Amino acid sequence: MKELELKYGCNPNQKPSKIYMSDGSDLPITVLCGRPGYINFLDAFNGWQLVSELKKATGLPAATSFKHVSPAGAAVGLPLTETLAKIYWVDDLGELSPLASAYARARGADRMSSFGDFIALSDVCDVDTARLIKREVSDGVIAPGYEPEALELLKQKKKGNYNVIQIDPDYVPAALEHKEVFGITFEQGRNELNIDKDFFSNVVTENKEIPQDAKRDLAIAMITLKYTQSNSVCYVKDGQAIGIGAGQQSRIHCTRLAGQKADNWWLRQCPKVMALPFKEGIKRADRDNAIDLYIGDEYMDVLADGVWENTFTEKPEVFTREEKRAWLDKLTDVALGSDAFFPFGDNIERAHKSGVKYVAQPGGSVRDDNVIAACNKYGMAMAFTGIRLFHH
Numbered sequence: 001m002k003e004l005e006l007k008y009g010c011n012p013n014q015k016p017s018k019i020y021m022s023d024g025s026d027l028p029i030t031v032l033c034g035r036p037g038y039i040n041f042l043d044a045f046n047g048w049q050l051v052s053e054l055k056k057a058t059g060l061p062a063a064t065s066f067k068h069v070s071p072a073g074a075a076v077g078l079p080l081t082e083t084l085a086k087i088y089w090v091d092d093l094g095e096l097s098p099l100a101s102a103y104a105r106a107r108g109a110d111r112m113s114s115f116g117d118f119i120a121l122s123d124v125c126d127v128d129t130a131r132l133i134k135r136e137v138s139d140g141v142i143a144p145g146y147e148p149e150a151l152e153l154l155k156q157k158k159k160g161n162y163n164v165i166q167i168d169p170d171y172v173p174a175a176l177e178h179k180e181v182f183g184i185t186f187e188q189g190r191n192e193l194n195i196d197k198d199f200f201s202n203v204v205t206e207n208k209e210i211p212q213d214a215k216r217d218l219a220i221a222m223i224t225l226k227y228t229q230s231n232s233v234c235y236v237k238d239g240q241a242i243g244i245g246a247g248q249q250s251r252i253h254c255t256r257l258a259g260q261k262a263d264n265w266w267l268r269q270c271p272k273v274m275a276l277p278f279k280e281g282i283k284r285a286d287r288d289n290a291i292d293l294y295i296g297d298e299y300m301d302v303l304a305d306g307v308w309e310n311t312f313t314e315k316p317e318v319f320t321r322e323e324k325r326a327w328l329d330k331l332t333d334v335a336l337g338s339d340a341f342f343p344f345g346d347n348i349e350r351a352h353k354s355g356v357k358y359v360a361q362p363g364g365s366v367r368d369d370n371v372i373a374a375c376n377k378y379g380m381a382m383a384f385t386g387i388r389l390f391h392h
Helices: 038-058 082-087 098-108 127-134 148-155 212-226 251-267 284-294 321-328 346-352 368-377
Strands: 003-005 018-020 029-033 062-067 070-076 117-121 138-143 163-167 176-181 184-189 232-237 240-246 334-338 356-361 381-384
Touching: 029 148, 038 062, 038 070, 038 117, 038 138, 038 163, 038 212, 062 098, 070 098, 070 212, 082 098, 098 117, 098 127, 098 240, 127 148, 148 163, 212 232, 212 240, 212 334, 212 356, 232 251, 240 251, 251 321, 251 334, 251 346, 334 346, 346 356, 346 368, 368 381
Parallel strands: 117 138, 138 163, 334 356, 356 381
Antiparallel strands: 003 018, 029 163, 062 070, 062 117, 070 240, 176 184, 232 240, 232 334
C-alpha cells in the first residue's frame, strides 16, 4: 500500500487528508482493524520511535501511552508491586507479562491524561497486553505484530472499530525529514541521537554517584523527552515516567507540571487514598477522577455533602496538606530529565520537593553554577549531556 486516505486531517474541516511515501514506495504499516486518523498516526509513529529506543537502551519490552503528540506515560516491562497493581486497576488480572506490565505502568502513571490514548508497544502484542488494552478507553495501538488471540481480542473493541496498526520493525526512514508549514517546506536531518546509560558520564556535581538503575531511569527520561513536545521535563522512577510536563513556554512551569503529576502518582499510593470506600459499580474513569480531586486542592468537589454519596459508601476524611507533605517526603531516588538547560536553580528546588536525586540536562546556561549549587545543597547528582532534545 503506497498511500492511505484518511477521513480528515487534524480537524474535520481539513480535507483531503492522506499519508503516503514521497518516494513512491510502500508504507511500512498495515491497518489490521479500524480506520486511524491523522492525529492517530502522529501519535502512533512518535510512540513507535519512543518504545523502539527504550527497548534498545534497556533491553526490556517498552510501552507508551500517547495523547496529542506527546506521551502521557512511558515505561519498560519491570514487574509490578502489589501497590502499583492496585492503583493501576490491574490487580485482578494476575501476574502480567513484561509487555503488559510496561503498558500498565505507562497507562497508570497519569490515568487522567491517558484516557483515550494511542498505544505503542515495542514487542509483539501478547494476550496479557490485549486483555489489558481491551478494557481501557483507548483510540488504538501500534506494534510490530500481534498474537492471533490478542488480535481477536482487540478486534472486539469498539464494536470492531478499534484502530490496530502493524508496523514493519525493520523499516528505516530516510536520513533527511521534511515538514511543510504555511506552504513552506522545512528540511532537517533526523534526530538519530543514541541515548543509553553511557550518556550520563559528565557528572558536574559534588555527588558523582549515579547507580545503574538511576542511569536506566535517566535514559528513559531523555528518550521520552526526545518525543515530547517542547519545552518538556520528565520525572522517572523504577523504570517508568511518573510525571511529564510538555509544551510549556517556561522551563519552571514544565518542572512544576511534571512534578505535580509525579506527586499525584505517589499520593495515590498512600494507604489513606488506597482505602477510599468506593461504591460498588463505580467505573475506573470515575474512580480516577474522584481520586484526582481528593488528593488535590479542590477536594470539596468530591467531599461536599450531597456529592460524596454518589461515589463513596461513607464520607472520607480530608487528606490534609500536612498529611500529604509527610507522605511526599517518603518519595526518594527519582530521576529527572530536561530537554534543554535549566536557566535557574528554582527548577532544582521544585524537583527536590518530589524526591529527585538524579538529574540529566544539557547544561550551557550562564547560570550553570547556580543550578549546580542547588543540586549540591541537596546532595543530588547531575550530569550534563551537552545535547538538547527539542521536539516540535
